[in-house]
Amino acid sequence: MSLETQAINKTFLIGRSGEAIRVLLDISFQAKEGQFISIVGPIGCGKTTLLRIISGLEQATKGQVIMDGTILEGRDPQIGLVFQEPALFRWRTALQNIEFGLEILKKEKKSRQAAAREYLQAFGLERFGDKYPDELSSGMRQKVAIARTLIPNPKVLLMDEPFSFLDSQTRISMQNFLLKVWDEKKITIIFVTHNVDEAVFLSDKILVLSERPARVVETIEIDLTRPRDRVSSETYAIQRKILNLLAHQ
């Protein structure tokens, strides 16, 4: 599905004095169906808030989120969100964590377990279905979290710096893995990161945000062929451009 935001503004009122803090300033962008969009910006600029608004966890002060031409009121079940931390339910095994989304939809136990097993298989975790989150590595935990978000088949997948806690080896393999999933599922992905090379490697389009209050500094379309070279001169040129934009605000 396509997703669009129109002039989203968010102002938080802080403390008793009700001091207003502007976080987002007229954020507009468009994601076509099946597009991979990254949002980069300085830490603390409001990227997470933007995803929380799109997912319905937070309300915009002004502006709207539009999905396939319909203005969203509150939460749309077709939008999934992967958080920065895996945030697994520690009393559930990996399999039961993945199952959660189907349990909510009151799917029968057998079918939801079968579906969760398929994800374990596809994510290379078949031997870890009965393990509790504490017993998994951080990469595995994030994979379980991604599977848990994907299992109800969302049409739009929001990801909030999902790989930021991983070491660079695991991060690279998770990026490749994510592209594979994206390619198979044909879903629209909106990916927040502060890591510029990650954004350039993954995305069709990059939104560069400014310091708080965040506004869109520039939108960069990337039409490099996939699979991409992480270290080609074209890649570097785009990275340099984004880094310059981020540095000169």
Added chain:
Amino acid sequence: MKWTRFLPPLVSIGVWQGLSSLGIIPAYKLPSPVEIAQGVRDLIVVGMPPGRFLYEHIIYSLYRVFLGFSAAALIAIPLGVFMGISKRFRGIVDPLVEIIRPIPPLAWIPIAILWFGIGNGSAGFIIFLGAFFPILLSTVSGVMSVDKLLVDVAYTLNADQTQICIKVLIPAALPTIFTGMRIGMGVGWMSLVAAEFTGVKDGLGLGYMIMTARDIQRPDEIVAGMLVIGLIGMCIDFGLRCIRTMVIHNY
């Protein structure tokens, strides 16, 4: 388990027995371990008062504890969950809880007897009061301290309020709730004996047994009774910990 663990209690009992045998500890103040063991035997075989055997006292006491404790858990856990979820509800109920909570369960005995008469009802009520507040407070704090992120996760997986409560808040708070239940059980068990001191209609119960032993001056059976209370309390706590492990891993 290492055998050295048993060394300190064994040495203490040995020293105690020695001091008693030498007449340094007078038997009418504290019976020797051997006498206490005989006391336990008498409680089992002869009964106190004779004809009312130890196992009957235990069954009656356990029954009262079961009554009071399950009533406390059944009311305190749902109430605690609501208080944990709703700040408004907590605001309404909290002042009431904070006034009643500091009143020791034993201070309720006279009014409990007025309300329920002498018997299981009043004893059960005293245990209820002892167990209720630890369970309530730990449930509230358990629910309140659930990571907000987990609630967000469930919400973005399309869970509604009820599902979030049943599938996220309660299981996440369960370890804390169980700690409260263990404390509540301890306080309940402690209050039980005192509640039985004041009299029970059917003449059965460990507290009643100890008081009877005092009336006819059998310190060995008094201490034997105390020992039994301690051992059963320990067993109940062990049982609760087993249930806890089972429940938490099978939720």
